[in-house]
Every structure is written in structure tokens, then in C-alpha cells.
Amino acid sequence: MSALLEVRDLRTHFFTRAGVVRAVEGVSFSLARGEILGLVGESGSGKSVTGFSLIGLVDPPGRIVSGSIRFDGQELVGLAQGDMRKLRGKRIAMVFQDPAATLNPVLTIGQQMALAVRAHGGAGEAAARDLAARTLTRVGIPDAAARLDAYPHEFSGGMRQRVAIATALLHGPDLIIADEPTTALDVSIQAQILAEMQKLARETGTALVWISHDLATVSSLADRLLVMYAGRIVESGRVGEVLRDPRHHYTRGLLDSLPATALPGEKLNQIPGTTPSLLSLPPGCPFAPRCPRADAVCATDPPDVAMGDRLFRCHHPLGLAA
Template structure:
């Protein structure tokens, strides 16, 4: 499943996902493009409603009616997934591309032991004896830091703490050593110490086994500790992307700057937290041109047209007034 060295394991080109409503089709993902290399972790960030999770579900073909993938391409190790039959997609989910959901309580069956659920996941793609399945399941639990893994296979989800349930969900997703894992805010409900442990383990899994990951989050602090590259999403479109250190140190899009300034660590103790004015627009009432313009202090008449993605080396941004040199000139005038 691991592609040749240097060849992307996942290639997404102009992905478009829309939902049919009484007022017409609403595009939740609008022209998203990126690639992912083996062992690479990228962060997909943005506010709630920006289209992050829908992008993740689209990659696995998990969009149910009235939603549909309206266009674009998703290639996994060179194989096109868009347009593939549900039966063929099921053969690849879990084995070649897997997803870790935000709430393990919603994904783990409370009536089955952890071991039974892991054996069922294995049986979907492999033919193993009960002993071999139990051995592989115990190894997966141990790999994500669950102590006494063999004994824990007999436990039910309610007998695990929140952090351990999430580790079990991660272990299930990694059972078949998939080429790509999409993690949809898997540490949001966990305390900071457990977050740090899981982030450390996920980085080790990517490094040791070459698993490529897309980490979906609204938390830039978590993403900065995990991802080598950041993709910033707003109203269904990517508005900035590039190496994490560069994006966080020198953002080009005003929305990215607003997200960074909103972090508690960016505020002096005792002062009010900085916030981006306004809220994410409804997909049914997007402004013409740049969707962020109504909330942007640098907006001008030029923002009335949809900006294209500007590429400069490994950096990219979708803004006619990018921060940097032009921002400094505008501030000085």
C-alpha cells in the first residue's frame, strides 16, 4: 500500500461537494486541492462550518443524500475514488484509508467488547483465526499506549476513560496499517495532558509506519504541535496553505491572522481575548467575491471578485490584499 518514495499517496484536485436544499444546491466544499505524501501529517483548520469535516467525509465517500460529490478527483495511490461503487469503496475503507471520528462514544458499540469490535474490523478485510485476530488487536492497543492490552480486549467501552476510548478508536483505524488516516478533531473532548500523549503517539505512528494523516481541527495550537503543513479553510474553500512554521509565523491571509490572534497564548493576561468580528456566512447567503470580505478590515472593492489561489513556492493564499509587504504599506499609509 505504500507508494514509491516521493510519490503522493493521496491527490485531491478541485474537490466539490454540495447538498441539495429547497433553495438549490449549497456547495460545502468548493474546489479544494492538495496532495499528501507517505508519513506526512497535514492540518486542516478553520472555524465550525468552514467545510473541514465535509472535506474529510468526502475523501472516504461518506457523503449521504441529499449530499453528493459534484466534481473533482480523489486519487489514493493513483486509484480514483470519486465515482467508485459503494462496494468498491467499502473494500478500501479501513484497509487503505481510514477515519478517526471526534466522539468515540458515537462510534464504539456499547454492547460489544473492544476485542469483539476489533475482530469485526479485521474480519471485514482479512481471514484470521480467533487467536490471530486477538493477537493483532492486542498489538494495536499496545501500540497506542493502552496498558494490559490483552486484558483490555475484554472490556466494554464504558469501562474505558475518555482518553482510552479515543486510543481504542485510533487503534481500530490503524488495524490494517492504512496508507491514509483522516482524523476529525479526535482530541477536542480530551484534557490537555491526554491530548499531548495522543499527539505524541500519532507522530510516532506516522514516523514509524509511514501512515499519512489529515488532522482536522479548529485548534491551531494542537495542529502546530503535530502537522508539518497547514491548510486553512473558510466557507468551503482553502484560503491559505504552506509549511506550519511559515504559516503561523508569517500568515498571508487576514483570516489566518485572525485565527492566530484569537489564541489565548497571543493575549496578555488580564486583557480581553481577540476575536474575529462577525461569524461564518451561511452557504446559502455567501457574499459575492471573497467570502471573508465582510469580516475583513483590509477589504476593498477589489474583493468583489473571487480571488484565485496565488502560489509562491510551497506557500499559497487566496487574497488580493495578502499580509506581508502590501499589508505593511497599507498600514503605513
Template sequence: MNAPLLEVEGLRTHFFTRAGVVKAVDGVSFALAPGEILGLVGESGSGKSVTGFSLLGLIDPPGRIVDGSVRLEGEELVGMPTRALRRLRGRRIAMVFQDPMMTLNPVLSIGTQMSLAIRAHDAVSDKAARERSAAVLARVGIPDARARLDAFPHEFSGGMRQRVAIAIAMAHSPAVIVADEPTTALDVSIQAQILFEMRELARESGTALVWISHDLATVSSLAERILVMYAGRIVEEGATATVLRDPRHPYTRGLLDSLPATAEPGRPLNQIPGTTPSLLALPPGCPFAPRCAHASGSCREDPPRRAAAGRAYRCHHPLERVA
């Protein structure tokens, strides 16, 4: 593997609430190679979005990165002064949110806000910025891009807005784009268009993607490598197809079995019992143990991370390999 572009080590992001400390992200480590598409999957509260936000230093109080490091192209982002961070955000690392209106300002025309985003980092004329805006809009598949620069966000459909948000993220050809459930709110036909375009864009521009999603099928069609998160930790990781075909962690298996597509129609799904634990009161040891059919006494201690040939999982009782 080449030198990693992004290195995350022992990341801990906690929220200090009146009810107690919420350990949203608790010891996450991974590396991202240039141009790689990495899928980060998990259910609500697994810490996948907070991980994504932490990469860009977008954690507001009462939340705080309490430990760990995030290095982008060798530069440490944790603890970096806000001014320095702002010089990187949008230029070297950008984010696409689930709701495009998190990115878009409803009272500015698309052209104005795209120009602002471009001129935030590059000293170019307004005219040149508009030219570039039209060019990126065209690249994300917006027809008649130049004329659409004068339109306002409310004149766009949800899918078109998300395309604009992606265009803004792409405007500076960043090294990394963190995409947090960017197609979840969209209809399937639009979702397929955007997935296809994102993959092409990433390939053409060499941008690496961290694709955060709860949908295993979407991630499997896009990401080369997958990280499965549960209760703030990575429980399994590896090449996407390998992990999904042959999961070693019982939680990954459970997630797969919960998908209606994997069972015969009309038959009960092989469900995971119980619900995700409260992050305020995590059980000691493996957080999945209370829902796990294989749990034993040793699960009360934190399972070690076991790694082998690009594969890793955290479990005392890994599932047997399917032949």
C-alpha cells in the same frame, strides 16, 4: 516531493436542502505525501470535516460530491462503487472521529469488534485476529491489552475509547488516516498523551495523517503542513510554522490574533468582527470580505490562488511579510 499518496482536486461537496444548496466544500485541492502529517484547520462550518468525510466517500444524501477527484495511490475514489470503496476503507484509508462512539459499538466487546474490523479485510482465524487486536491495543498505550479485549466500551474512559478507535484505524496499517478533531473532547493531559502517541505511530508506521482541528496550537505541534479553510475553500496553505509566523491571508492573521495566548493577559484580543457567512448565501467573490479590514471593490470577485515556493493563499490584498 515524492509522488503524492493522496491527490484531491477541485473537490466540491454540496448539500441539497429544502432551504437551498449548501456549498460545504467548494473547490478544495491538495496533495498528501506518504508519511506526511497535514493539518486542516478552520472554524465550524468551514467545511473541514466535510472535506475529511468526502475523502472516504462518507457523504450521505442530501449531500453529494458534485465535482472534483480524490485519488488514493492513483486510484479514483469519487464515483467508485460502494463495494470497491468498502474494500479500501479501513485497509488503505481509515478515519478517527471526534466521538469514539462513532466507531465503537456499545454492545460488543472491544476484542469482538476489533476482530471484526481485522477480519473484514484479512482472511485470518479468530484467534489470530485477537492476537493482532491485543498487539495494536498495546501499541496505542492501553495497559494490560490482552485482558482488556473482553471489556466493553462503557468500561473505558473517554481517552481510552479514543485510543481504541485509533487502534482500529491502525489495525491494517493504512496509508492514510483522516482524524477529525480526535482530541477535542478530551482533557488536556489526555490530549497531550494522544498527540504524542499519534505522532510516534505515524512516524513508525509511515502512515500519513490528515489532522482536522479547530485548534491552531494542536495543529502547530503536530503537522508539517497546514491548510486553513474558510467557508468551504482553502484560503491559505504552506509549511505550518511559516504560515503561522507569517500569515498572508487576513483570516489566518485574525484567527491567530483571536488566541488568548498571543495577547498580553487582560488586554482586549484583536478580534475578527462579525460571524461566518451562511453557506446558503455566500457573498459573491471572497467569502471573508465582509469581515475583512483590507477588503476593497476587487474582493467582490473571487481572488485567484497565488502560489509561491510551497506557499499559497487566496487574497487580493495579502498581508505584507513580517521581516
């Protein structure tokens, strides 16, 4: 089966006064229809910039400097803005962390969803409202038809995020990129929304890229994980395998810092050090300065090791005799 999305050696850089920020530096992955991909990594690792690159929303001083993004056979890198706009919202949709930033406070939920419906087709007002109500019902908003006339501030944070997700679903997109969509919500609402998104992806065949710094959340949802560090994918594979048997020391560090691995009263392990400045990365493996296993060879570029659908980039991978 051919992939829905095929990203090859993507590089997105920001040309700032302080220098070139290599936010995405040679990212490759593919995604099948209906697959859920979790993109994890600490703050500043390039997750959002990867998401924005996929949907053609990188603003100056940033731009995609090289690489390829093939979506259903069509190359998106270098696509004219007008053509990208036709895809965006219709075949590829994005959900952001803060729905307050995407919802217009002076329009009712129904009005803005109707605008989103009609942006990509000639549906009449009644049909647009009807579709909006049905889609809100799908994401678990009770009594949706009546609530179309509410304003965003009349909804709770969890409900607003459901509206944002419903808006992304309106046109039955092939791909949704969700950037920390539940981070601002309390844990039980998060779990509910996650379960609903997973169900929707399964039912509709929509592929999902779920971005989060929270490995635990992503792991409960995704089929496959991409672990990102300093603009690169350092490890990827099926969720169960990556969790059970991490190969990269960074992934190991993320796992060790999950609350579930600590005993009650025990301090959580933290990866020592801080994420590096993308303006001044060390040569070789960018994780080396924080890595317990690093030695002299780590100052050279680590190899890409592929084992089945596992991939990792490390001179001294865990669990393998080196």
C-alpha cells in the same frame, strides 16, 4: 516522489430544500506518504465534509459534484461503493470526534476490534485478538490483552479514543483521516495522544489528515496546514511558515485569537462577525465582510497565489507590498 493523495478542485454540495449548500467549493491539495496535514477553520467551514468526501461517506442530500481524488493513483470520485468499502478501513481509515458513536456498547473492545480485523481478511479469532492487543499497546493502552474483555463504558474517554485510533491502525492504513479526535478530551490526554499519533505516523509512514478548529493543537502536530473558510482553502503551507508569516487575513485572525498571543488578563481577540451562511455567500472573497483590509476589489474572486509550497487566495495578502 508522487503524492499518496491528490485532491483537485473538489466540490461537495448538499441539495437542501433551502437551497444548495456549497460545503466544499474547489478544494485542492496533495499529501505525501507519512505526511501530517492539519486542516483548520472555524465551525461550518467544511472540514468534516472534506474528510467524509475523501472516504466516500457523503450521504444524500449531499454528493461530490465535481473534482478528483486520486489515492495512490486510483480515482476515488465515482468509485463503486463496493470498491470504496474495500479501501475504507483497510487502506484509508477514519477516526471521529466521538468514539462513543463508533464503539458498540454491547460488544467488548476485543470483539469489535476482531470484527474490524476480520472485515478485511481471513485472520482467525486468536490471530485477530492478538493483533488487537498489539495495536492497543501501540497506542499506549497498558495491559492490553487483559483489557480486550472490557466493554467501552469501562474505559475513560481518553482510553475509548485510543481504541478508536487503534482500530483505525489495525490494517496498517496508508492514510488516516482524524476528525477532531481529541477535542472532547482534557488537554493533557490530548497532548499525549497527539504525540503518540505523530510518532506512529513517523514510524509507519502513515499519512494523516488531522481536522480541528483548534489551530494551536494542529500546529503542534502537523507538517503542513490547510486553512479553510467557507468551503475553500484560503491559505496553505508548511506549519512554521504559516504561523510565522500568515498571508491571509483570516489566518492572521485565527492566530490573533489564540490564547498564547494574549497577555495575562487581556481579552482574547476575536475575528469580528460570524461565519457566513453557505447558502448566501457574498460575491468574491467570502471573508471580505469580516476582513479589516477588504475593499471594492474583494467583491471579485481573489487570485490563487502560489509561492513555493505556500498558497493563498487574497487580493491584499499580508507581508507583501501590494
